Amino acid sequence: MIALRKAHLRHYFCVFCVALLSACSGQNDAPKTDSPAPIQYQAPPIINTTSASFNGPRSNYTVTISNTEINVIDNVGSDGNNHLATSILLLKFSDISINLGISSKAGTIASADLASLIELYIAYFNRVPDAEGLAYWIDQFKAGMTLDQIGESFYAAAILYSTQTGYSATMSNADFVKIVYKNVLGRPTPDQEGLTYWSQRLDNGTATRGTLVRTMLTSAHTFKGDATYGWVAQLLDNKNIVGKDFAVSQGISYISPLDSITKGMSIAAAVTASDTTVAKGLIDALIGLSISNPTQPSPAQTARFLQQSTFGPNSSDLTAVSNLGFKNWIEAQFNVAQTLHRSYMDTTAATLPKGLSDLNQNHFFESFWQQTVKGDDQLRQRVGFALSQIMVTSFQDSGVANYPRGVASYYDTLNTHAFTNFRQLLEAVSLHPMMGIYLTSLKNQKESGTRVPDENYAREVMQLFTIGLYKLNPDGSYVIENGKPVETYSNADITGLAKVFTGWSWAGPDKTSTRFYGGSADPNRDWLPMQAYPSFHSSSIKSFLGVTIPAQSPANPEASMKIALDTLFNHPNVGPFIGKQLIQRLVTSNPSPQYVARVTAAFNNNGQGERGDMKAMIKAILLDVEARNDPSLSNAGIGKLKEPVLRLASWLRAFSAKSTSGFYRITNLDDPLTGLAQTPMRSPSVFNFYRPGYVPPNSGIADAQLVSPEMQITAETSVVGYLNFMRDIIANGTGSGRDVKPDYSAFTPLATTPDQLVDKVNLLLMANQMSSNLRTQLIAAVNSITIPASPQTAIDTAKLNRVYMSVYLTMASPEYLVQK
Incomplete structure (x- = not known):
């Protein structure tokens, strides 16, 4: 043919x-999804004459403002539907507050003066302003305080948060100028001529540290349109645009002063001379996006959802999802019993002449395709398949290929923990003997003489399974310092972490050296979690990722493992690193930064204070506005x-x-x-x-x-x-x-x-x-x-x-x- x-x-x-x-990606209406039971808060919202306080993060709420009322609807928790008077000027949520009067207040001063105030935040903190702070300085400016005087106050505040800002009262004038160069001009390394010029102005008293910044800001704007340095002025303008959007248009302030600096810096760091969309995506993630849904999903919308959440639509699933709605179908899938591939392997082995030793890869493939075609737990299977491409083991490894039932068990492990917590998944993967064979952590021994611990798993568990190579912002973008991505770990971290994964080998009824090396094989060692052998575990100091496990006497492999996995699990990279890859496997190769940020938020907190909830992350991925809104088929x-x-x-x-x-x-x-x-x-x-x-x-x-x-x-x-x-x-x-x-x-x-x-x-x-x-x-x-x-x-x-x-x-x- x-x-x-x-x-x-x-x-x-x-x-x-x-x-x-x-x-x-389109912004059309998406199908209605049924809501689960709301999260129950201990207390109702607190509503006063001019403010209202709510229990959840801002993104959980829909806020609409009319001439007659302010309506705040809790879409997730028990705060309900609140009709507020227009006298309310401040809405407080668990993560941020919204100043409803800042826009009017900002209109009472000249736009150039407003821009100058915003630029002081950029210059001293390299962050977007918070609405509450900006409102205060607008009032001070209107009361007669000059921009230079306000600059002096900013410098004093910058010193108080020296860890975050880099400023200190004892720093040299040259070091001060270098920080301003980075914040104002976007140039981590100043030219020597410029550094000398500005430093001398401070040295001879022509300017103070509070007033010099204003002069440098004015100078930066003179580069506008310049063929070589025009980007400097454009970068400053773009940061101003984003700062105004954050503080004035959206009225946002973080509840925590430290968040105002660190997270405000993350938003500013996402701005470039040519792009503001990533930074605005972070702002969108704070606000949340509402989805306008029809009463019932259309057949096309249902089929598209099933393309993302199963191995493919069939007629019965189309009917089931149409009747239940997306959210309820997902919740129902969470409760569908898992069928173990290992059980199929055991049943098959019982029919073979040599039992388990006659099993081969094809028996696993049989089980895989049976469940793919006929299995009711389609969501579990689709997520498990995605995880198998992140936390990889492979039959292509000759050692792994000797244990087809073990591979079936490893795949079961991914399916099981697709619906638990990422911390549990990480531990189950780390201790599975097939991973131990594949990445050589099984039979890994402590240092002795010229022998050093095998570093294979230590490297890959960081690079591929948890945190990646570079530090990430919540939206998946790189954290940039001195114009380059910041590495998450060093060779020293690998060396330190490798010691943690020593002393683990085959499971069995004892912990003899014979069993450690592979003798006295337990019949189920291909699927039972590896067990600890203290005599083979490094008892020396183990330092990695800013954590140090003191020398142990006696060696305690379980304690070392717990500290290591807890450290990896709690690293801020895990949410965006794993979340983005799951989005890519299920929905789209190029998720927007705000999509990644929303999934990261679900990983960091499922709404009930739990980090790493896989169910929450899966729901965030599949029910996100970018996953559910009907695509415009002609756009990239x-x-x-x-x-x-x-x-x-x-x-x-x-x-x-x-x-x-x-x-x-x-x-x-x-x-x-x-x-x-x-x-x-x-x-x-x-x-x-x-x-x-x-x-x-x-x-x-x-x-x-x-x-x-x-x-x-x-x-x-x-x-x-x-x-x-x-x-x-x-x-x-x-x-x-x-x-x-x-x-x-x-x-x-x-x-x-x-x-x-x-x-x-x-x-x-x-x-x-x-x-x-x-x-x-x-x-x-x-x-x-x-x-x-x-x-x-x-x-x-x-x-x-x-x-x-x-x-x-x-x-x-x-x-x-x-x-x-």
């Missing part, structure tokens, strides 16, 4: 990139290339594929020409099949400054391999001996009405996102297959061919290949 010439193949490969660029920015496993899974589920043997014998799919270039749990390295930040070189995706992780396993060979693979299996089935065959019985009756046939395929495979042009082409192609008048066998064959054609051309289209 298909034979692609090389030129056609190159054209098709290019279309992948074009298709991904057309992935989009949202969507992801469907990885091969998800393409096959969506076909199997959409067409109710059944196994002749009952075992779903789909085996290794690694080969890019005869398979899919991807097999579950067969990643080529610990870095997964593809990196989360992968950018296809010399592509439109690169030009648009986007990423497309899945493109890393997309090349001419895999494109043609996928097309030929699907051409074959759509009609004939897949797996060993064509064991797994689709059921088209619900589609063949529509073959005589091609438009209805295409529309049904469109719903299940593309969530009704097929363009009118593609739909027209598919209908024409289906119509080109003539249905004869007789005999019945020829009629049935023609109808099936029409179904095959509609399915194949849909799955071969770039529009299908991009999940939007």
Whole structure:
């Protein structure tokens, strides 16, 4: 049916990139989601004459203001619907307050003077102003205090918070100028001439530290339009714009003074000379975004939701989600019992001549595809599959491949803890023997003579499983110092942490050296958590990530492990680092900073004070405005290339594929020409099949400054391999001996009405996102297959061919290949 010439193949490969660029984000209405029981607060809101205090963070509330009242609705907790008088000027939440009078107050002074006040915050603290503080200084300015005098007061405050600002009363004039250069001019390293000039003005008394800043601010603005230094003035202008939006337009102040500095600095740090969107995204995350939803999700909206939360829509799930609504369906999925892959392996082993030793990878694949196609716990499975590409172990490792039941157990571990707490997940992964084999922490020994602890797991648990290479802001952007991202850890941290992961080896009834080295094998050691062997554990000082575990006597591996995992779990990077990757795996390759920030907030606090709640993070990802609002299909920015496993899974589920043997014998799919270039749990390295930040070189995706992780396993060979693979299996089935065959019985009756046939395929495979042009082409192609008048066998064959054609051309289209 298909034979692609090389030129056609190159054209098709290019279309992948074009298709991904057309992935989009929209701001249309999204389907209504049912609300869970509200969080119960200990006390109701406190409402006074001019202020009202609420129990939750601002993003939990919808605030609307009219000429007659202020309406504050708690969307999460028990604060309810509050109708407030317009005399209220301050709304206090658990994280920030909103000054409703600041905009009017700011209008009572000249805009240039307002900008000058905001710039003092930038110059002295490199942060956005808080509304309460800005309101105070506006009053002081109107009372006759000059900007220079206010600057002196700012300098005095900066010294009080020297740890955050870098200022101190004892610093040299040159060091003072260097900080102002960084804050005002965006230049961490000043030129020597400028440094000397401004330092001398302080040295000879021409200026004070309180007044010099104003002079330097004025000087910075003179660069506007300059070919070399015009960016300096633009950067200052952009910080002013964001500062005004934060304090005046939104009226925001942090409740904590320290937050006002540190978090205000994070927002200012996100501003560049050419972009303010990241900083404004952080502000949006504080305010929260409301979603206007129709009464019931449409079939298309439901199918799109299922593309993100399952291995693909089928008719029964479409009905279930439509009846329950998104939130209630998610809550119901949290309660669906898990089916263990290990149990399948044990049951299978009981039928084999040599029992467990006869198990192989294919038995795991059977279990994987059975649950993928038929399993009721679809959300758990989809999240578990995503986690398997973050916390990787792989059959491609020869040591791991010896324990297929162990790999099944490891995959069970990911599925189990997909719905618990990230801290529990991290510990379960760290102690699983398959991870111990894969990243060589099993049988890792303490230092002795020239031997040092194996550093493999210590490195990867930081780099890939928890905190990443660079410090992150809550929105996933890098923390920048001196113009460069700040590294999260050093080689010394790896060395210190490696000592923690010494003294762990196979589980069993004793802790002898024989068992540590692998002798006296317990029959269940391939899935039981590794156990501690104190005699092999380093008892020396262990320092990492700012934490020091003192020397131990006797050695205490469990205590060391707890401190290490607690330290990693509580690192501020974990929320944005893991949250963004899960967004990429489930929803979109290029989430906005505010989307990441909202998911980070859910990870940091589930609304009840718990950090790391996986359920809260999953809900935040799938119910976010960017996930649920209908996409505008012509715009770039949202969507992801469907990885091969998800393409096959969506076909199997959409067409109710059944196994002749009952075992779903789909085996290794690694080969890019005869398979899919991807097999579950067969990643080529610990870095997964593809990196989360992968950018296809010399592509439109690169030009648009986007990423497309899945493109890393997309090349001419895999494109043609996928097309030929699907051409074959759509009609004939897949797996060993064509064991797994689709059921088209619900589609063949529509073959005589091609438009209805295409529309049904469109719903299940593309969530009704097929363009009118593609739909027209598919209908024409289906119509080109003539249905004869007789005999019945020829009629049935023609109808099936029409179904095959509609399915194949849909799955071969770039529009299908991009999940939007």
